[in-house]
Amino acid sequence: MSRSLTPLTSGKRAVASQATGPVAARPTVVQLTNPPLDYAYDGSFEGLLTVLFAIYERKSAPNSIQPLGAVQGGLFAQPVQIDTHEATAARVWEGLLRHMNEEARTRLFHTFLSEQPDRELLIFRYADLAMRAGRDISDNYADENVRRVAGIAQQMYREKHRMEAFVRFEKTSDGLFHATIDPDFDVLPLIAPHFTKRYADQRWLIFDRRRRYGLYYDLHRTDVVQFETNAPQRTTDISATVLDEREPLFKLLWQSYFDHVNIPERKNLKLHRRHMPLRYWRYLSEKQPREQRFEPIKNKRPVQPGGPALEAGPDALPE
Secondary structure (H helix, E strand, C coil): CCCCCCCCCCCHHHHHHHHHCCCCCCCCCCCCCEEEEEEEECCCHHHHHHHHHHHHHHCEEEEEEEEHHHCCCCCCCCCEECCCCHHHHHHHHHHHHHCCCHHHHHHHHHHHHCCCCCHHHHHHHHHHHHHHHCCCCCCCCCCHHHHHHHHHHHHHHHHHHHHHHHCCCEEECCCCEEEEECCCCCCHHHHHHHHHHHCCCCCEEEEECCCCEEEEECCCCEEEEECCCCCCCCCCCCCHHHECCCHHHHHHHHHHHHHHHCCHHHCCHHHHHHHCCHHHHHHCHHHCCCCCCCCCCCCECCCCCCCCCCECCCCCCCC
C-alpha cells in the first residue's frame, strides 16, 4: 500500500483548492440506480477516492469497500477490483470542495487515517450525503454519519497533539535522532509538518512499529520510508550499540531535571494520568526505571524556630 504525507494536493494545486472554496451552485449528483456492488482497492487513500469515482460512474452503490488484503468474497459474487488512478483521485478530492468546506473535507482524510473497520463506507456515506444535501452538513449532528466523522476527527486531533508532545528522540552514533511510537491511529502524516518545522536543523526518523513505516527527515525534506521485515518488534528501544555514547547521560540529566522540578506534596496521580495517559509513558525518559537513586538538592537551611526556612546563601554555615 502506498503512503503519502498529504492527501493529493500539494504546492500550487493546494493553494488553488483553498482559494476556490465551495461554490453556491452545486452540480447534479448521479443517481445510483444499478444493483449494489462490492468494491476492492489497494488500501491507499488515493485508491479509495478512485473507488468513489467508480461508484458514480457505474451508478452502483457499495455493499462493501474492502482493501485487497482483507477481501471477503461471497459464493456467487466477487468484489469489483478498482485500480488506483492518481489523476482521477485528485479530481475527486478537488471536486469535494464543491459540496463541503476545507475543514469538512479534511475530516474525511482523518477518518481514513483512523483505521476504523468501516471507514470506507463511512466516508462514502458522508460524501454522498454532502453532495445530495445542497447545503453544508458539517453541523448536522442529527445524522449518525456526521456525528461519527466529527467524533473521529476529535480523537485524531487528540492523538496527534499527544504524539507531538510526548515523542522522545534518542541520538545514534551517526547523528540520527530516532524515535519509535505505537499510536492508536495512523497519525504520522498529521505530525510530519510539526516535526519538520521544529527540528529542521537535525536528521531524524520517527518509526511507527505497529504499521511498519516511518518518517525520515534528511535536513531538506521529509519522506515516507517503508520497512520490509515482518518480524515483530516487542520493544520501543533500539540497540545500545548504535546509540551515541552520551545518550545515557542525556537520559539521566532529563530524569534528574524531572525529579527536581517535581513537588511531592502536590502529587495528584489521577490528574497526572488524565493529562498523560499510561500508554504514553513508554516514550518518556522521565518515566523509565531510574539508574541512579534520586537525591534532593541540599540548598535549604533547616526551619528556624518561630520562622520559615531560609535559602542557603554564600555565607551559609555548613551543616
